Amino acid sequence: MLSHAHEIFLEVAQRLSFTKASQALFISQSAVSKQVKALEEHYKTGLFERLGASVQLTAAGQKLYQKLLAAKQLQQELQQEMSELSPAFAPAVHLLIGASTTISLYVLPPVVAAWLHQHPQHQLSLKNRNSDNILKALLEHEIELGIIEGIHKVSNVTYTPLLTDEVVAVCAAANPLARRALAVGDLLSIPLALREVGSGTLAVLEEALEQHQIRLATLPVRVRLGGTEALKNFVRVEATCLAFLPRQAVLKELASGELVEVKIKDLYLKRKFNFIQRKGTENSGPYRDFLRFTQRYYSNRE
Known part of the structure; x- marks a missing residue:
């Protein structure tokens, strides 16, 4: 099993920050520094190069980091295999997931609540970022399981389908667009509020527009906002802009009449949510079980 000091080193190496590591581990920064210093004294070499507020791994630190990642994977596999041989052996698990x-x-809150109810001894940390950054976090071992929109062409990542979602055009109830039916070409003259680059919502819109020979860069975008909630709250009070948001995100607002769905003829905005894992980690027991639990949860609601 990895020592406490090695677990702390891994957290600092993944984040390249003593401060962020201490926050993630819920311990003081001085405690993090003490454990790293003890490892450096043990190995008789520096593991981090301090660069003001940031740090970088030394050659020795990089070697230790890669070996510990492999050791952590072996540890997870051992726990899984021992659990299968001895059902009474049920170690506590801390899942690192990003979406x-x-x-x-x-999508995930009700699933996580149901899963934790069935596994009271387990813990789960969920990172919330856009799709590009979740993929990056997976490749950098910050998380072990991700859920993103669409498929990115990355050779060492496997994709497992979860469910299909729809992106819809919406506006405030006071917006004159609320009483119109639009054609795709109308978007060239309508003020738009869109998500930031790297967003899966933006990517599905861009792909659909390309099928109509319309480039995103030619649209009159008034504002770009990072995050679904920020965009939703903006378009609720801005009576001139049209926004594209996941239907899942605006169900309550559409039902209450705060927002109105604007139909756009021949513009179909569907996207698939997929689990992502690094190749070779697909059979890690707790993550495999959570993936299957989530699939069953939503298949039972179709």
Whole structure:
């Protein structure tokens, strides 16, 4: 089993920050520094190069980091195999999962609650970022399982389908667009509020527009906002802009009449939510079980 000091080193190495590591581990920064210093004294070499507020791994630190990642994977595999041989052996598990904004806010909360109810000895940390950054976090071992929109062409990542979602055009009830039916070409003259680059919601819109020979850069975008909630709250009070948001994110607002769905003829905005894992880690027991639990949860609601 990895020592406490090695677990702390891994956290600092993944985040390249003593401060962020202490926050993630809920311990003081001085405690983090003390454990890293003890490792450096043990190995008789520096593991981090201090660069003002940031740090970088030394050659020795990089070697230790890679070996510890492999050791952690072996540790997880051992726990899984021992659990299968001895059902009474049920070690506590801390899952590190990341998901894009829509999934984190609207898809996963009921699943996580149900899963933790069945596994009271386990813990779960969920990172909420856009799809590009969740993929980056997976590749950098910050998380072990991600859920994102679409498929990125990355050779060492496997994709497992979860569910299909729809992106809809919405506006405030006071917006004149609320009483119109639009054609795709109308978007060239309508003020738009869109998500930031890297967002799965933006990517599905861009892909659909390309099928109509319309480039995103030619649209009159008034504002770009990071995060679904920020965009939703903006368009609720801004009576001139049209926004594209996941249907899951605006169900309550559409039902209450705060927002109105604007139909756009021949513009179909569907996207698939997929689990992502690094190749070779697909059979890690707790993550495999959570993936299957989530699939069953939503298949039972179709």
